[in-house]
Amino acid sequence: MSPPQPAPPLWLDESEMRFWRAFIITATLLEARLNRDLLDRHGLAHGDYVILVVLSEQPDRSMRMSALAGVTATSKSRLSHQITRMERSGLVRREVVEDDARGVLAVLTPRGLARLEEAAPTHVAGVRTYMVDLLNPEEREQATVFLERALKVLRGAEEGAGGG
Amino acid sequence: MSPPQPAPPLWLDESEMRFWRAFIITATLLEARLNRDLLDRHGLAHGDYVILVVLSEQPDRSMRMSALAGVTATSKSRLSHQITRMERSGLVRREVVEDDARGVLAVLTPRGLARLEEAAPTHVAGVRTYMVDLLNPEEREQATVFLERALKVLRGAEEGAGGG
DNA sequence: GAAGATTGATAAATCAATCTTG
């Protein structure tokens, strides 16, 4: 047993609160803004865009459903519905995995790739304007270190509470 | 007219991309985790919790709908539906504004306050564990400065594209 | 007619249950 530690305060002080609010509101507004820009100019939701990007980066332009869900931080159920919609729009197609008939591959279609390339400049411009341009490289590096630390903690916390 | 500026690159480099992904995925997972913790332990959605907090901080424990929508970064339509649900659960009530019969006040009820106080420790613990504890005060201050800069840009970008 | 807010219809996300293969 370790000696008794002072418990963390039960409330956030003003500085902590300011930080916390800035983070959560910024994240909310940012996602909404990128989503709106993509939707208005290219008829593509931000969520769909992310999936297209991830698939496009794979050597075979495809990924298993569960892996895709993990990378994009969405539930398997939600991803399944989403891929169904994207399939209907011809952006991706499903394919059964060789050697494991349980597995399903989401595959980027030529049409999906074309739509991605069309929308990418809008997205990149948004990411620059609302985020990247507001930090110099050193600050960005620091921020990334912090965010990846948080990511690690959050990924750890995911275990134990099922990801539906 | 200013002299021609070099255009920003059309793509994100690896460092920018890493930063961007870390941000968006962290934000997604964080909101999901806080939501889940509150829901599982207190039957309260994170969105509802935020509204309760904001109202509780007002001198008269109330706020106009449009102001509340602005502060919490949600659309007026969405807020209206949400307040209706919260009203049904007895967490808030609506009240007409004096001197402007168009205005509606969302008012925190005693029951809403009780539920907030009950849930707060869970939320605070989460915010500490997943965010605040991962930065020292100086880093946090820097991060806040950046986030508030982003917030300003995003709030500016909101104008011109209506908020439902 | 603009500001403040709500409504009802459609679309998307969540939850619990299910199906198939390993």
Next chain:
DNA sequence: CAAGATTGATTTATCAATCTTC
């Protein structure tokens, strides 16, 4: 029976239209 994924029912979010008051 666990892993991978889907389905259908319910809940929540979004969109366009509307209503009332200034």
